[in-house]
Amino acid sequence: MSGLCGWLGAGRRRAGLGAPAGAPTLRLLRMARELHRFDGAPLQTLLAAGGALAVAAHAGSAHLYSRDGLLVALWGRPLLAGIGVGGDVAAAVAQRWQERGLEVCAALSGPFALCLLDSVNSQALLAVDRAGSQPLYYQCGDGDLLFASSLSGLQAHPQARRELDPQSLYNYLYFHTVPGPATVRQDCRRLLPGEYLHVRRGTARRGRYWQIDFDEAPARPFAPQRAEFLGLLEAAVRRAAGGHAVGAFLSGGTDSSTLAGMLGRVGGAPARSYSIGFDVPGYDEMAYARLAARHFGTLHHEHYVTADEVVAAVPRIAAVFDQPFGNASAVPAFYCAQMARADGVHRLLGGDGGDELFGGNERYARQAVLARYERLPAALRQALLEPLLFRLLTGERPALLRKARRYIEQAVMSMPARLESYNLLQGYGPRLLLEREFLAQVDAGAPLAQLAEAYSRSDGLSQINRMLALDLRFTLADNDLPKVNKACELAGVEVGYPMLDDALVAFAARLAPGQKLHGTRLRPFFKQALREFLPAAILRKKKHGFGLPVGHWLQRHGGLRGLAFDSLSDLKARRIVRADFIDTLLERQLPQHPGYHGTMVWVLMMLEQWFVQREAANQPPEEAHDELEIRQG
Template sequence: MLGRPQEIQIQSDCALASGQAGQIATFGPVSVLLCGRPTWAEAALAQEAGRRGAAELLARLWQSHGLAALDRIGGSFALALYDRARNEGLLAIDRMGICPLAYAQVAGGLVFSTDLSVLCRHPAVGRELDPLALFAYLYFHTIPAPLSIYRKARKLLPAQCLHWRQGNPESRFYWQPEFTASAKPEAELARELRQALEEAVAGCVTDPKATGAFLSGGLDSSTVAGYLKRLAPDSAAAFSIGFAAEGYDEMEYARACARHFQFPLHEYYLTPEDVIAAVPKIAAAYDEPFGNASAIAAYYCAKLAREHGKTCLLAGDGGDELFAGNARYAKQKLFALYQRLPAGLRTALIEPLVAAGGVPGLAKVKSYVEQAKLPLPERLETYNFLHRTPLSDIFETDFLASIPTDWPIEHLKEIYHRPKASMLQRLLYLDWKLTLADNDLRKVNRTCALAGVEARYPMLQEPVVELAIRIPDRLLMRGLELRSFYRRAFKDFLAPQTLAKPKHGFGLPFGVWLQFHSGLRELAYSSLDQPALSGIVRKDYLAALKQAHSNAPSYYGVMIYVLMMWAQWALAHPSA
């Protein structure tokens, strides 16, 4: 807790979700709690942190630099600081949101924790659920910061700090990316990237024998695994998950990478029975509902690594969001072409012609025009479940009346328009928040912790990020080619199969398995009947969802999974 001096409590409860204990230090009137693996902007600071400890160094920097101390720390961290002399407090998390931190304002100060399950134990916070957070969960399949599942708790956003002075908290972003295109030749930028990533992998490895790598066979995980092999030639190993379902398995690419770099690959093929066993465990492990089905694959992958003696796994998360690897970036470039046509041509000819219909072959053109007319970032949500069906058909009337249903779009707008940047750069920045901090990093951190493994992220180290934001758009994507610059930069390092691999993702064939596996169907459908959904989601919508799933299992299986995990989370975390 941050408050009056006699109320200060800096406890071991404030530890990372990964189970990593925090450092506590006091220097003069300043007390600091620091969690994570911080890095430093200057070599001299790194040496001083090694001598004094990172928490004490931060206390000293605060006394001499105030809030500017945050400019000199990087890596992954969550921190809490209290200055008794100034009666000031500070909460902050790292630039990419690797480490979470939740807080609540209470009488006399702030209470905080990296785990909402700890924070809600405070009697002034409690377990009252936030209806807007539940709505946002169904919209995003995770609860994005600053919302939390509990009405009185909020979460810090990436690179955000909360400065508490004389009883008044004020939030701000202590860092914002400056997307400035470098004038350096492509070859020089590529050399810098290879060096930065190799050093980032080395910086994430403290015990080579205990460190392995996630491996999907894609560009990022293959790069990380390759550099791990170079760093630890005798102990490097990778771990992969396969699916015995057509269109989902990528093991051939993981095997090609393992052959190319000559390290052992440990494989595990996931089954519906594994999903049934994991769902209650994973729901209980998260401090709020989490609906990304690939968490199950991540858990079994981390579990496999732990069984082979690894206590740390390097993940490739972040590469697509830094170097333009998601298919939506190319799709939005196509839509942007329509906006470049003369306004008169669009409104006087194309749109009336499309609206009139009756012309053979215009169906796809009509869909294109309807989407292209929408502004960004709204256009990204065209296929969102909550835009494809009227909200009144999904939610109970009283629940719907209690929330601002435009919050998700307004949240997207605020993030998208925050940086001064191009369309592509804004899309990347938006994904840093929604795809990484709110989703993928939570997925990997929590499932690794459940398996007894710590996850680390070479792609998200400051030198790599700072280089990525200097790569010109024309190099990041050549036309509609995803990851153009990255592929060219690593063409002599990665396997040919890796370089040619199409973007796939790490999806779980949940909807497909749900069709034929009675045990999995029983778990999912019985979850939809749980009291947690009562009064919120309409029963006739749930019935329609089950029926629609039989016709489009992959698509509707996603929403069934999201609702199932909400109900399973509620069973494991009963509210007051």
């Protein structure tokens, strides 16, 4: 993945008078090594009195400036108003900072992570792009600031806090990832999309320089709107492709198929596309990927992931993630990226963000159906339907009545709690799943409160836009983007997200709610706009993605079953998950419903594997001998 790291002020007191002259450089080197441990990106550093930073990035993604104690580093492909592509964006950021201060954040666009250290005035500025595609972690304390694009990079500094945060471990079991701004380490935080951190003379202030601004005005005329959309989409793909040997993930869905087709258009030659399949009924969608590849004439590559490959990948996936991560589709994403890398591709384009901008997730339609119940007269709901289904009709009930009761049970829940009605942790029950001592250290209601707080920020908007805003924050920034970023980092490939291009995001925010969800019809504008571009079968298909047949293989593949069972057995000793729950899960529940309970087996297996990999990584490191380009500020 590469990235940046460094500090302001950290290490001055602890270094002491007897500290080796090269101690700051060695500390920086150890932090920076974590950034390029998997992809081998070139390293550069900048040093100044009381401050230091390093960037690990391939050509075109590292931007540095150093003068008179002011250090600036950007990682990614940032754009700054008035600075053309190829211009010295880091120098321009330094000048804009000196002229306008924090306004420089809003002037930046594109994918980036920014660090600015002003050691003369004891100031620092950290910021990440509007989608949060380039992560940035930090720790503040005692007037010092540590930061890095990876949590392991931050942890390589001797002043970093290493204590685990029980609440974040609980949140992992709830979300299957650790949602920001918290991290799995106490006192280490992560910037959310569109956020900055300003540190001045030891005082830190976190703020938001951008948030999506939905316009719910009536729909504009379709023809000019379609023309604008197609132009923005083509420009976004061109920017994301850059000058690299580039290819595209191709699942056969609307987003990945659109990008594969656009990549061929902007490149003037057949695009290279890469697809993953599974030789398991109900999980393989290679037919749609092949349809898109034929339609656009791509140079298509396929790979069928096996259970043996999953077993081989699990420790590597756990090692590359800074925090526990339970989304099993990271495995096929890795093998897809690895296939592209072997084909000479250095950058892949992913369709992530399309669902969250244009209304493509099935739950949007499901929630629209549930919301209809609220529009019934209150007297009908409270005096007739609910008493009938909840009090009068007891005992054995016909299937239709059971379904009606379940519908009302969900419909009467408030948003966003209704979205979590199928949450695994809630379904099992925290008291049955977790050790009493561990549960006493956490707030079991915190995850839902975090969702509710974020949902409340979009109060007054239509339900579809409120759900989109929530998914941009949690589903995308906390789950999907880290998944693809880390999978590609492990394979040694860069990744770009054209759907998250700032101009395209702004366009999507101006679409009327009915253009994203019409009744229960998903993304109507997107599909109508691309009706002459995409094959009709792809426009009609339901969303699937890179879902892994975990439950199927846990039942039938001895290697994966053994890895999972051994991992969960070892997890018992950590006193987080109850031993009797693990026994029941493996011995009784998994055989009864492999597809459902297999998800929790995977989540717990990846938690234990993350512990194992972190313990191995925390062994005393060998002395570093990397060659760095050192520049004094």
